[in-house]
Amino acid sequence: xxxxxxxxxxxxxxxxxxxxxxxxxxxxxxxxxxxxxxxxxxxxxxxxxxxxxxxxxxxxxxxxxxxxxxxxxxxxxxxxxxxxxxxxxxxxxxxxxxxxxxxxxxxxxxxxxxxxxxxxxxxxxxxxxxxxxxxxxxxxxxxxxxxxxxxxxxxxxxxxxxxxxxxxxxxxxxxxxxxxxxxxxxxxxxxxxxxxxxxxxxxxxxxxxxxxxxxxxxxxxxxxxxxxxxxxxxxxxxxxxxxxxxxxxxxxxxxxxxxxxxxxxxxxxxxxxxxxxxxxxxxxxxxxxxxxxxxxxxxxxxxxxxxxxxxxxxxxxxxxxxxxxxxxxxxxxxxxxxxxxxxxxxxxxxxxxxxxxxxxxxxxxxxxxxx
Amino acid sequence: xxxxxxxxxxxxxxxxxxxxxxxxxxxxxxxxxxxxxxxxxxxxxxxxxxxxxxxxxxxxxxxxxxxxxxxxxxxxxxxxxxxxxxxxxxxxxxxxxxxxxxxxxxxxxxxxxxxxxxxxxxxxxxxxxxxxxxxxxxxxxxxxxxxxxxxxxxxxxxxxxxxxxxxxxxxxxxxxxxxxxxxxxxxxxxxxxxxxxxxxxxxxxxxxxxxxxxxxxxxxxxxxxxxxxxxxxxxxxxxxxxxxxxxxxxxxxxxxxxxxxxxxxxxxxxxxxxxxxxxxxxxxxxxxxxxxxxxxxxxxxxxxxxxxxxxxxxxxxxxxxxxxxxxxxxxxxxxxxxxxxxxxxxxxxxxxxxxxxxxxxxxxxxxxxxx
Numbered sequence: 189x190x191x192x193x194x195x196x197x198x199x200x201x202x203x204x205x206x207x208x209x210x211x212x213x214x215x216x217x218x219x220x221x222x223x224x225x226x227x228x229x230x231x232x233x234x235x236x237x238x239x240x241x242x243x244x245x246x247x248x249x250x251x252x253x254x255x256x257x258x259x260x261x262x263x264x265x266x267x268x269x270x271x272x273x274x275x276x277x278x279x280x281x282x283x284x285x286x287x288x289x290x291x292x293x294x295x296x297x298x299x300x301x302x303x304x305x306x307x308x309x310x311x312x313x314x315x316x317x318x319x320x321x322x323x324x325x326x327x328x329x330x331x332x333x334x335x336x337x338x339x340x341x342x343x344x345x346x347x348x349x350x351x352x353x354x355x356x357x358x359x360x361x362x363x364x365x366x367x368x369x370x371x372x373x374x375x376x377x378x379x380x381x382x383x384x385x386x387x388x389x390x391x392x393x394x395x396x397x398x399x400x401x402x403x404x405x406x407x408x409x410x411x412x413x414x415x416x417x418x419x420x421x422x423x424x425x426x427x428x429x430x431x432x433x434x435x436x437x438x439x440x441x442x443x444x445x446x447x448x449x450x451x452x453x454x455x456x457x458x459x460x461x462x463x464x465x466x467x468x469x470x471x472x473x474x475x476x477x478x479x480x481x482x483x484x485x486x487x488x489x490x491x492x493x494x495x496x497x498x499x500x501x502x503x504x505x506x507x508x509x510x511x512x513x514x515x516x517x518x519x520x521x522x523x524x525x526x527x528x529x530x531x532x533x534x535x536x537x538x539x540x541x542x543x544x545x546x547x548x549x550x551x552x553x554x555x556x557x558x559x
Numbered sequence: 560x561x562x563x564x565x566x567x568x569x570x571x572x573x574x575x576x577x578x579x580x581x582x583x584x585x586x587x588x589x590x591x592x593x594x595x596x597x598x599x600x601x602x603x604x605x606x607x608x609x610x611x612x613x614x615x616x617x618x619x620x621x622x623x624x625x626x627x628x629x630x631x632x633x634x635x636x637x638x639x640x641x642x643x644x645x646x647x648x649x650x651x652x653x654x655x656x657x658x659x660x661x662x663x664x665x666x667x668x669x670x671x672x673x674x675x676x677x678x679x680x681x682x683x684x685x686x687x688x689x690x691x692x693x694x695x696x697x698x699x700x701x702x703x704x705x706x707x708x709x710x711x712x713x714x715x716x717x718x719x720x721x722x723x724x725x726x727x728x729x730x731x732x733x734x735x736x737x738x739x740x741x742x743x744x745x746x747x748x749x750x751x752x753x754x755x756x757x758x759x760x761x762x763x764x765x766x767x768x769x770x771x772x773x774x775x776x777x778x779x780x781x782x783x784x785x786x787x788x789x790x791x792x793x794x795x796x797x798x799x800x801x802x803x804x805x806x807x808x809x810x811x812x813x814x815x816x817x818x819x820x821x822x823x824x825x826x827x828x829x830x831x832x833x834x835x836x837x838x839x840x841x842x843x844x845x846x847x848x849x850x851x852x853x854x855x856x857x858x859x860x861x862x863x864x865x866x867x868x869x870x871x872x873x874x875x876x877x878x879x880x881x882x883x884x885x886x887x888x889x890x891x892x893x894x895x896x897x898x899x900x901x902x903x904x905x906x907x908x909x910x911x912x913x914x915x916x917x918x919x920x921x922x923x924x925x926x927x928x929x930x
Contacts, residue, residue: 190609190826192582193602193819195592205812208591211563216813217588220579220761221566222891231564238561254763255626258808259788290787384809390591392625392763392811414785416661417630435896437629438755440763441576442587443814448564455561520593525806 198514199541201550202522203334203495204362205384205391206538208446212389215449216442223439231448232427232439238451239395242364242387242459243379245371249403251427252447253394253418254440257361257382260394262290263418264357264378268326268402270411271295275326276317276354278309278345282335282525283359287328294414299324305528306497308490309340311348318352327354331369332362334385335525337486337497337534339367343374350375355402361385364395365454366466366494366538377402383443386466386494388539389450392443450539466494469542473535476551480558485532494542496535497528501558506530509557517553569885570912572921573893574705574866575733576755576762577909579817583760586820587813594810602819603798603810609822610766613735613758613830614750616742620774622798623818624765624789625811628732628753631765633661634789635728635749639697639773641782642666646697647688647725649680649716653706653896654730658699665785670695676899677868679861680711682719689723698725702740703733705756706896708857708868708905710738714745721746726773732756735766736825737837737865737909748773754814757837757865759910760821763814821910837865840913844906847922851929856903865913867906868899872929877901880928888924 200207221228239250253260265287269275273296277288280303291298301317303309309329318324327349331342342358349356355377363369366386371379377399384391398406398420406413406420413419417437425434454462470493474484477498485497500506506523510533513519522534535550571578592599610621624631636658640646644667648659651674662669672688674680680700689695698720702713713729720727726748734740737757742750748770755762769777769791777784777791784790788808796805825833841864845855848869856868871877877894881904884890893905906921 190605190823192586192823193589193605193816195589195602195816196598197590198592198596200591200593202593204809205591205593208813213588213590213813215563217584218564218566219568219584220571220576220755221569222571222573222576223762225569225885225891227567231566234561234564255630255788256808256811259626259630262786262788286787293783293785293787382809384591390811390813391594391809392814412664414664415633416657416664417626417633437627438575438753438762440627440761440811440814442579442584442761442817443763443811445564445566446813452561452563514596520596 197518199519199546199549201536201541201546202520203534203536204382204538206388206536207541208388208390209453209540211453212446212449215445216390218445220441223441224433224435228441229433231444235444235448235451238455242451242454243371243397244369244373245397247371247397247399250397251423252444253396254437255394256391257380257394259418260380260382260396261287261359263396264380265290266294266415266418267406267413267420268357268378269294269296270409272297273326274299274321274324275328276301276321276324278314278329279303280307280309280336280338281305281330281333283330283333287359306336306338306485308338309345311341311344314345315348318348318354324352324354326357328357330359332367332492332495334362334495335528337492337495338490339492342376346374346376362492362495365462367492368463371397383447386539387450387454389447390443392440393447466537466542469537469544469547470494470496472544472547473537476547480551480554494536494538497532498535500531500533504558512557513553519550519553568889570890570917570920572907572912572917573891574905574907575753575909577759577907578912579759579761580824580911582824583817583820586816587761589816591812594812595804595806599812600804602815606815606819606822609826613822613825614742614768615740615744616768618742618768618770621768622794623815624767625808626765627762628751628765630789631751631753631767632658632730634767635751636661637665637786637789638777638784638791639728639749640665640667641780643668644697645670645692645695646699647672647692647695649685649700650674651678651680651707651709652676652701652704654701654704658730677707677709677856679709680716682712682715685716686719689719689725695723695725697728699728701730703738703863703866705733705866706899708863708866709861710863713747717745717747726776733863733866736833738863739834742768754818757909758821758825760818761814763811764818837908837913840908840915840918841865841867843915843918844908847918851922851925865907865909868903869906871902871904875929883928884924890921890924
């Protein structure tokens with residue numbers, strides 16, 4: 189007979205999931221109700237309004253994809269891009285590469301803007317590419333590239349894209365709730381995120397927002413959206429503004445309870461206060477890591493405060509150190525992904541994990557295992 | 560400020576989600592750990608083994624799609640079907656129609672076998688269609704059609720399909736764990752389900768299984784799978800048999816805790832005992848409904864024990880009655896879906912909701928509100 193699973197208590201300072209607050213965990217265990225129950229619909233309206241607050245947007249089409257951030261990426265792309273559409277995709281890490289793959293899988297033509305990994309996207313490189321491809325319809329980029337720790341200038345990239353008559357599709361999986369993100373002021377057309385990063389809800393959901401221009405574009409597509417599950421035309425009937433909601437798929441009820449509670453906590457703290465907390469704890473961690481002689485992978489000014497990518501010191505056994513941190517200190521930090529494996533560690537300070545206590549604990553634990 | 564959401568305590572006797580047992584709810588609230596944590600990988604192996612038990616299969620490629628049952632349907636179809644492939648789709652309700660839509664969205668040619676709603680699929684009609692379409696590659700059908708309450712003979716339909724050199728894609732969303740389903744003995748090639756029906760875990764996950772023939776087919780596709788998120792070639796690296804697991808997407812950790820606990824409970828009860836319990840409680844409900852003069856929508860012998868579709872009595876206000884049940888009795892029963900709206904109610908006795916207590920309560924509550 190299989191026994192019930194009792195997970196160990198970890199401190200999650202990797203690239204996500206981040207620590208989930210006990211209030212959010214408690215919400216996950218509340219009794220399941222129906223996905224068309226009037227009480228549940230009321231809760232969905234709360235979630236939508238609080239997501240508008242977190243995204244800094246008034247977009248009516250703000251909702252939650254019932255699957256993790258990667259599905260949010262796919263939802264953004266398959267709804268916007270039609271076969272033959274040209275999409276300029278900025279690539280400075282794993283997630284930019286994933287965007288390119290999804291563009292191609294829906295028949296789009298991806299034009300990459302390649303950038304050295306660990307650096308922000310160069311706005312000039314984007315501009316040059318757009319000049320060479322005046323028929324491009326979209327620019328896709330990752331705001332905070334989780335695989336390398338580099339933060340790009342979303343505002344400037346969007347301005348350039350719009351100047352060249354392109355809409356932007358923005359990956360804000362790691363930035364939402366952790367560093368400034370202004371969907372309306374920066375005029376970002378489509379933005380998706382994940383529940384398990386700076387919002388500190390369990391993984392499994394992808395908040396997403398489409399502005400009016402994007403919604404109009406989807407309504408006027410010539411071809412059907414290739415995914416039934418992610419088709420915004422259908423999802424609107426469930427998450428839409430009207431009182432009468434139509435069944436599309438069964439929403440992940442308890443996950444939405446968790447996200448609701450996480451958003452209530454964000455509202456209580458205030459989004460700008462949350463950004464400030466993430467910045468301050470990151471500065472504190474930088475000092476601590478410097479005292480250990482560790483170096484950042486990303487140049488100053490291009491770093492994601494909530495995801496600190498540092499070079500693995502010379503002669504150190506990557507896997508052995510991470511195993512010791514996990515087994516002796518119950519501390520999870522992130523390995524390098526893809527070509528970064530064995531070269532960097534990714535230390536997250538996201539959401540509920542972004543605390544002074546975690547900063548000091550992590551630095552002390554690293555000091556122990558590296559000595 | 561938004562307040563925390565405290566859902567009401569309902570009794571879920573609709574078409575799903577079903578009542579979630581307190582043990583499963585408690586599991587949902589356990590501390591989140593990383594999706595590559597060795598302890599989590601161990602738990603995934605448990606889930607896989609217990610799903611093999613529930614599906615009655617030895618299929619190595621048995622895993623969980625990180626999204627609800629509709630995404631499981633999409634995963635089954637987009638991995639198997641390539642553009643121009645001919646798929647015979649049996650349609651006797653909403654979910655057969657959804658299969659057809661997904662086949663078409665991935666460029667397949669859907670050949671419908673239309674069946675009166677509320678009846679099982681007629682094996683002769685399938686055979687006739689296959690004779691007319693000797694180039695068909697797949698047969699897709701819904702085992703237990705949730706929108707009408709009709710149970711089809713999966714074993715016979717699969718035999719016919721195989722005789723005509725077609726693989727079968729089977730929707731077992733409502734049947735898994737509730738009525739006999741024999742993936743290996745019936746030689747079902749691809750079968751998907753949902754967490755929120757007879758397994759009684761919260762919604763958001765879709766157990767799925769591919770036999771060796773199906774996996775070989777996917778490996779030999781000529782075109783890439785159109786969905787990155789659902790691509791089995793990529794998912795194999797995370798759910799695969801090897802010890803080393805590669806990151807694909809971030810799994811919905813806490814949901815999987817819930818499903819794990821629900822499967823532990825199924826193992827404790829025994830799958831055949833669970834089938835028996837569902838059949839017995841359904842028989843008891845039939846007696847009770849008969850005593851109220853209510854009639855079943857589906858002929859005897861073609862009914863899903865765990866989802867009882869009954870005709871709404873003449874002169875009764877559908878919405879008003881369901882509202883009273885919800886508000887006065889905290890009892891959710893299902894409305895009719897699509898063309899069935901206003902014509903039938905769907906009374907579920909699934910998973911943890913399949914109890915004598917619920918049967919008696921539901922009949923008594925109906926007696927009150929219908930008098």
